[in-house]
Amino acid sequence: MQAVILAAGEGKRVFPLTRNRPKAMIPVANHPIIEYVIDALQKNGIREIIVVVGYRKEQVTRFLNGLEVPVEVVVQNKQLGTAHALQCAEPKIKGDFLVLPGDNYIDPQSIARVMDIPNAILVKEHPNPSNFGVVLLNNGLVTDIVEKPEHAPSFMVSTGIYSLKKNFFSSIRGNDITDAISGMIRAGERITAVPADDWQDAIFAWDLLKMNRRLLSSLPPAREGTVSRQTIIHGPVRVGKGTTIGPNTVITGPVVIGNDCTIGPNCCIMPDTSIGSRVNLDPFTILGEAIIMDDTSIGSHSRIIDTVVGERCTLADHTSVSTMAGLMEIEGCTIRSEFGAVLGDNVTSGPFTVYKNCVIGNNVTIEGQESIISRNIPDGSMVI
Amino acid sequence: MCGIVGYIGRRDAAPLIVEGLKKLEYRGYDSFGIATLGRGIEITKHQGRISEKATTAAKLQGKTGIGHTRWATHGIPNDANAHPHTDCSGKIAVVHNGIIENYASLKRDLQLRGHLFRSDTDTEVIVHLVEEEYAKKPDLLSAVQAVIPKLEGSYAILVIADGENRIIAAKNASPLVIGVGDGEFFAASDMTPVIEFTERAIFLEDGDIVTLAKKNIEIFHNSKPVTRPVELIDWSLEDVRKGGFAHYMLKEIYEQPQAFYNTIRSVDPKDLPEKILRAKSITLVACGSSFHTGLIFKYLLEANCGIPARLEFASEFKYFPGPVNGLVIGITQSGETADTLAALKYAKISGCSTLAITNVLGSSVTRVADTTLFMRAGPEISVGATKSFIAQLAILMQIVNSISETKYNDVLQQAHKAIEEVLLMDLSEAVTACKNAQSIFYVGRGPFYPVSLEGALKMKEISYIHAEGYAAGELKHGPFALLSPETPVIALCMPGDTYSVMISNIKEMKARGAPVIAIGTAGDRELPDIVDIFIALPKSPLFIQILTSLVIEQLLAYHTALTLGRDIDKPRNLAKSVTVE
Numbered sequence: 001m002q003a004v005i006l007a008a009g010e011g012k013r014v015f016p017l018t019r020n021r022p023k024a025m026i027p028v029a030n031h032p033i034i035e036y037v038i039d040a041l042q043k044n045g046i047r048e049i050i051v052v053v054g055y056r057k058e059q060v061t062r063f064l065n066g067l068e069v070p071v072e073v074v075v076q077n078k079q080l081g082t083a084h085a086l087q088c089a090e091p092k093i094k095g096d097f098l099v100l101p102g103d104n105y106i107d108p109q110s111i112a113r114v115m116d117i118p119n120a121i122l123v124k125e126h127p128n129p130s131n132f133g134v135v136l137l138n139n140g141l142v143t144d145i146v147e148k149p150e151h152a153p154s155f156m157v158s159t160g161i162y163s164l165k166k167n168f169f170s171s172i173r174g175n176d177i178t179d180a181i182s183g184m185i186r187a188g189e190r191i192t193a194v195p196a197d198d199w200q201d202a203i204f205a206w207d208l209l210k211m212n213r214r215l216l217s218s219l220p221p222a223r224e225g226t227v228s229r230q231t232i233i234h235g236p237v238r239v240g241k242g243t244t245i246g247p248n249t250v251i252t253g254p255v256v257i258g259n260d261c262t263i264g265p266n267c268c269i270m271p272d273t274s275i276g277s278r279v280n281l282d283p284f285t286i287l288g289e290a291i292i293m294d295d296t297s298i299g300s301h302s303r304i305i306d307t308v309v310g311e312r313c314t315l316a317d318h319t320s321v322s323t324m325a326g327l328m329e330i331e332g333c334t335i336r337s338e339f340g341a342v343l344g345d346n347v348t349s350g351p352f353t354v355y356k357n358c359v360i361g362n363n364v365t366i367e368g369q370e371s372i373i374s375r376n377i378p379d380g381s382m383v384i
Numbered sequence: 385m386c387g388i389v390g391y392i393g394r395r396d397a398a399p400l401i402v403e404g405l406k407k408l409e410y411r412g413y414d415s416f417g418i419a420t421l422g423r424g425i426e427i428t429k430h431q432g433r434i435s436e437k438a439t440t441a442a443k444l445q446g447k448t449g450i451g452h453t454r455w456a457t458h459g460i461p462n463d464a465n466a467h468p469h470t471d472c473s474g475k476i477a478v479v480h481n482g483i484i485e486n487y488a489s490l491k492r493d494l495q496l497r498g499h500l501f502r503s504d505t506d507t508e509v510i511v512h513l514v515e516e517e518y519a520k521k522p523d524l525l526s527a528v529q530a531v532i533p534k535l536e537g538s539y540a541i542l543v544i545a546d547g548e549n550r551i552i553a554a555k556n557a558s559p560l561v562i563g564v565g566d567g568e569f570f571a572a573s574d575m576t577p578v579i580e581f582t583e584r585a586i587f588l589e590d591g592d593i594v595t596l597a598k599k600n601i602e603i604f605h606n607s608k609p610v611t612r613p614v615e616l617i618d619w620s621l622e623d624v625r626k627g628g629f630a631h632y633m634l635k636e637i638y639e640q641p642q643a644f645y646n647t648i649r650s651v652d653p654k655d656l657p658e659k660i661l662r663a664k665s666i667t668l669v670a671c672g673s674s675f676h677t678g679l680i681f682k683y684l685l686e687a688n689c690g691i692p693a694r695l696e697f698a699s700e701f702k703y704f705p706g707p708v709n710g711l712v713i714g715i716t717q718s719g720e721t722a723d724t725l726a727a728l729k730y731a732k733i734s735g736c737s738t739l740a741i742t743n744v745l746g747s748s749v750t751r752v753a754d755t756t757l758f759m760r761a762g763p764e765i766s767v768g769a770t771k772s773f774i775a776q777l778a779i780l781m782q783i784v785n786s787i788s789e790t791k792y793n794d795v796l797q798q799a800h801k802a803i804e805e806v807l808l809m810d811l812s813e814a815v816t817a818c819k820n821a822q823s824i825f826y827v828g829r830g831p832f833y834p835v836s837l838e839g840a841l842k843m844k845e846i847s848y849i850h851a852e853g854y855a856a857g858e859l860k861h862g863p864f865a866l867l868s869p870e871t872p873v874i875a876l877c878m879p880g881d882t883y884s885v886m887i888s889n890i891k892e893m894k895a896r897g898a899p900v901i902a903i904g905t906a907g908d909r910e911l912p913d914i915v916d917i918f919i920a921l922p923k924s925p926l927f928i929q930i931l932t933s934l935v936i937e938q939l940l941a942y943h944t945a946l947t948l949g950r951d952i953d954k955p956r957n958l959a960k961s962v963t964v965e
Binding site: 073312 | 628629634635638639798801804805807808922
């Protein structure tokens, strides 16, 4: 069986993390989301994997080239919707196939359940169905599918994972797969709804923290770096090659730390934290419920909680993040959210900076000391 | 300059050899051919690229075979001159990479003895010589052993004969690797065709003669059996594939952050040999892009360490009186560049200590130089050097860092991030300005002069647009006459010593009507107002400015060539490594 993974879309709503990668390439628990999708397919014995790339295709392709499994790459030059993306892969499709979004987590068992049923959708209940294709069901069959309705008629949504037959391509009308599916339903075809066990999508950047928590919970521990004998480690903790952890550091798993990091002495890393590669944590810094991406440096006496920090950030000493609830405007929608901060790539901030429920763009510099940031800041800004 | 592949084992040889030759196309691609031991010796050979014409070749029968992708040296590229070559009876076939220098006299003698030559190649003498010996004693190994002493020059050869289920290989001054599989053996000019099947390799020494049978390998040196170590090669298959990239060059451009980082990490300043750290003077020999890295090194070394550096084209080195002492560094990506090898040998005879910088483990240069430092760029397939260039700079910058009083450890450890950052830049405006130009000038001062040279080289080799790099001050001494609104100038103008004088140079060029594309740094207030297109690199220290501006030039050349529809990975008339003088 073949599988097509759609990884061409930028994922504008996860701004600012999609500057140098599409949403599918955002690292969660230190692996790009798409890698979990590929893993789940592998576990089901699916070896013929086609990935449709578009936005930042070079970065995705470079990553796919480094994987053990051979993956075929197809380019969608303009992002015109999921059906169009799928059509880019059409010449490679030989028979029944699966379609999966590259930027959602899915567990292998759910794939096993849907893969043998032709014309089926994996569905899942979601508290905010309006962000998805909402499906109406009758007796296990889909009666209608509505893409991102303002008032959702049901809490059941499409996971974007479909099991399809080769003749699906002749049903494609609009730009999205959901359009084609509702066309098929109107034409009297049976579309089976299969419930998914574990499916995770991050709509906004702060949703990644929840996905991170979920994915960390199933990560096996491993110890490859140099860990001081005075370090206290509880629970499942992965430490990558070349990483040094200084004395009196306390790490409470689940935590994953990448390669070549320098941590401590006297740091505290709380559960549900992912730290990328080549990250520096200066002494007396505490992290928890956080994603810290590659090449970031955090100064001493900092407190980074409930936060996503992009690559190559430099946060000076005594940086502090407070979790707060607030309203946030993203891509024209106003959303209520509760988190600490989301920082893009290459953010630099001075000592004693405080972040409160805010999204900071890429290449932002916050100069001076004791700035309090409680609003969103666009890419490339200089805050004085 | 050619690529050869041989296979003996349990699989069909022809399709495997076809795939292998495709991977070796970077060594030459004007014609190709395959011979297998099927019903007798089966041969197919054609002018042209194997990637375009391989369909018939893959149909040959047999589990033993040899193949060749050619880069013409003796005789024009045509079907007759393509390898393999056969003897008069068609029962012995040979492929050869290298040059037989005494082929003319050998050929005359053979013709007098009645041999019929069907090609203009030097290679054909080998197979007729083998034929004569084989007629005396029908044993292929002893026939080849008897022929080898008659040959002068460089060669890696593979020979098969009808009725002998084995391949005889011999090597002298041309590369040849043996891949050791389970019940099968591979022989190839480098690891790229082999790595898909096995990671175990034997690197042969000059003068070795090898017999490969299905189950065993025997190596002879001066007719005595010898053993050579089996080495594990850690290149993954993914490294040698183009993956989903449109071109190897683009793939390799995007691999540069990792190539730089890996190389910096692999060269520990503490482990550098004393003779580098204490060198009183350094001479560099290199060709092509490697010459430009050498020139960047010269600027950085002299400014930071006060050690005089001399740089010569490897091809010109022998015409100068040799340096009496000091260190000679040869830089060659492939490790096979003939001129660089010759220059290093010459330096050694003159009593200098020698250091090689190369990307290829087991390449010829590693046997010539006293010490070798390896770039960790991984295989580079595109003819235009990109990641190997950046990796060479990583080594050379690390050497400067080690000798200099000022330390650049932090800068070098951070550089890969800056390279990653410039990969995101949009150059479409600059590409539009360049694509219709007949001529492009690249100008810079100080270390940005060699950066300009490299930018121009990249542009001309892959886009076929005439491009020249100049030291900005030299433009006034002649080339100014060529400036016009049709000749874009790419000016490297970074903050620092050279900034103010570059600004006035740019104004002079603007006054002659030339459109100026400036590569500068973000936050520059003056430059964007006086130039037509401004490419802003992130603010950074000098070492990183050099690296990032090089990457911008590569991307500019790539996208310009792409717009013009050029054959980017294999530009016309060029080969990846130049193994002839």
